[in-house]
Amino acid sequence: MYKRIFALVLLLVLVGIVIANVVQDRIADNTTEEEEEAVLVDDGSxxxxxxxxxxxxxxxxxxxxxxxxxxxxxxxxxxxxxxxxxxxxxxxxxxxxxxxxxxxxxxxxxxxxxxxxxxxxxxxxxxxxxxxxxxxxxxxxxxxxxxxxxxxxxxxxxxxxxxxxxxxxxxxxxxxxxxxxxxxxxxxxxxxxxxxxxxx
The missing domain is CATH 3.40.30.10 (Glutaredoxin)
Incomplete structure (x- = not known):
């Protein structure tokens, strides 16, 4: 019984870690793309x-x-x-x-x-x-x-x-x-x- 509960908790923790890593990677990718595409300009305007x-x-x-x-x-x-x-x-x-x-x-x-x-x-x-x-x-x-x-x-x-x-x-x-x-x-x-x- 305890082994099943422990296995279920462990599985949920692992799924949570995977989801958190995916979200974090997407945020990092979007930030990098915006930085690469954008150049701040001071053109006297x-x-x-x-x-x-x-x-x-x-x-x-x-x-x-x-x-x-x-x-x-x-x-x-x-x-x-x-x-x-x-x-x-x-x-x-x-x-x-x-x-x-x-x-x-x-x-x-x-x-x-x-x-x-x-x-x-x-x-x-x-x-x-x-x-x-x-x-x-x-x-x-x-x-x-x-x-x-x-x-x-x-x-x-x-x-x-x-x-x-x-x-x-x-x-x-x-x-x-x-x-x-x-x-x-x-x-x-x-x-x-x-x-x-x-x-x-």
């Missing part, structure tokens, strides 16, 4: 917290020309960035289910309402990251946003603007060059004021 990105992802630097592009807007019009030459531009990249994007959108709208005579706001939707296309229009309509929303349906701008996280924002001066460090993460009204005041 303005961001909240550390950004995890490839080492070549510094983005378009201040003083460099903003890469031109042409996209269809949410309203079906053609939008070309170079048509805004001579104006200050806030160029934002976003998608509708991104929590930091959702956080900053009311701030962008408020800023646009106050400064639209001085600054053009262009919020490029990273459409390939949306769950479905209709989410874009639903989001803009629901929240009453009135700035320009071009649709990057083929992910054409991720490479030239090195967009690896959303939201990502660039500040383009009247001469068509980037004039402030890019911002990765949500912006508030005061931050946009500060960036624009430092632009020509």
């Amino acid at each position: 303005s961001s909240q917290g550390a950004a995890i990105a490839p080492a070549e992802s510094a983005g378009v630097e201040p003083g460099e020309p903003a890469p031109d592009f042409e996209l269809e807007t949410l309203e079906g019009d053609n939008f070309r960035l170079s048509d805004l030459q001579g104006q200050k531009v806030i160029l934002n990249f976003w998608y509708s289910w991104c929590p930091p994007c959702i956080e900053e959108m009311p701030e962008i709208q408020e800023f646009y309402e106050d400064y639209q005579d001085e600054v053009e706001v262009v919020a490029v939707n990273m459409t390939t990251h949306e769950n479905q296309f209709s989410d874009v229009g639903d989001f803009i309509e629901e929240h009453g946003h009135t700035f320009t929303v071009p649709l990057d349906k083929e992910d054409a701008l991720s490479d030239p603007y090195v967009v690896y996280a959303a939201p990502t924002t660039y500040f383009i001066g009247t001469d068509g060059t980037i004039q402030q460090p890019r911002k990765i993460g949500p912006m508030d009204y005061e931050f946009m004021e500060e960036m624009v005041q430092g632009m020509d």
